[in-house]
Amino acid sequence: MAETTFPYETRLNVLYKPLEAFDVHAVPDADKFKWFNQTLCQVNGSVVRMAAIEGEYHWHKHDEDDEFFYVVDGKLLIDLEDRVVELGPGQGLVVPKTVVHRTRAPQRTTILMVENAGIIPTGN
Template identity: 55%
Template sequence: MTEFPYDTRLNVLFPALQKIELAPLVASVTHPWYNQTLCRVNDSVVRLGVMQGAYHWHKHDADDEFFFTLEGRFLVDLEPSPAGEPGRVVELGPGEGVVVPRGVVHRTRAPERAVILMVETAAIVPTGD
């Protein structure tokens, strides 16, 4: 199994009906690439990302991912498609989000510290298939 330099926490931090306060959690983060599962919603989870730097290229064969930026600037690099469509970069600022469909090879980056929310299935492997 490949080791990655990320602080990925898959435990559900907040059970149903417990208020979620992000500010204290975000303020406590010191790792450059932190990912914490906040809560479960049906078969999906909502995760908090506090990050700076680049994630590795990867894809998810069976799962879509939703990224929503709360603070900072967050970039989603998309690899060229097998059909020859060029790769591109989706740049997200505060209040902006994007869905990366299953099977799309992508990499996320934060040139400066960014705070994002992710929504994905609970079964997803965050580092990719």
Template identity: 55%
Template sequence: MSDSKFHYVNHMNILHAPLELIDVPSLVKACTDTWYNQTLCQVNESVVRLGIVQGEYHWHKHDNDDELFFTLEGKLIVDTDDGKSIELHPQQGYVVPKGVVHRTRAPEKTIILMVERVGIIPTGDAE
């Protein structure tokens, strides 16, 4: 599902049921989008999402949801509206608490995992 307001492709369907193998390298190899999110699986009340990203996401916030970003390959920069920028290199993660205005940037193709509550709106909550 492509969000017509933004240049992102967000697949909210759960790709894998419990007891199914999740093969991230195959998904990365098949991806042709510049900013791609795919929900991989659900774990209790959260989902694990794969992001294959390059470029800049818009500023947004989630009123009721924390977000974990974990970099597998590349470099992800998480900016917050207080002027803070955190660089995440492979095997590094960062939690953005609910209510914090933020954006993510990837100067090169970057592979990330995100852990979020089921039902989160990836593009943020309306103000």
């Protein structure tokens, strides 16, 4: 079975260690890609990821993991099967495991995600 490839730059390496301060707007290479995702740090069994995005992600779900989205700047649309949730700066949403969803950003948007360290970002 062939592995599906996606047009996203997804970096799962943990970029910052405990007690190392960082700026989500200064993550290396974030401005080089239309859809960029970088793991920033690990907190217990979870990771904090940032994404600098524009455009849309594919429809997917996570069978074992909830996913938390928090908008730093811009606007994030989260398509669900029955509605669209619009989030602006300072707003967040948890998408429970098994819920099919798609994220979209009509303009360049910076978000933070908190999720299990073992999650497959592109879905199951």
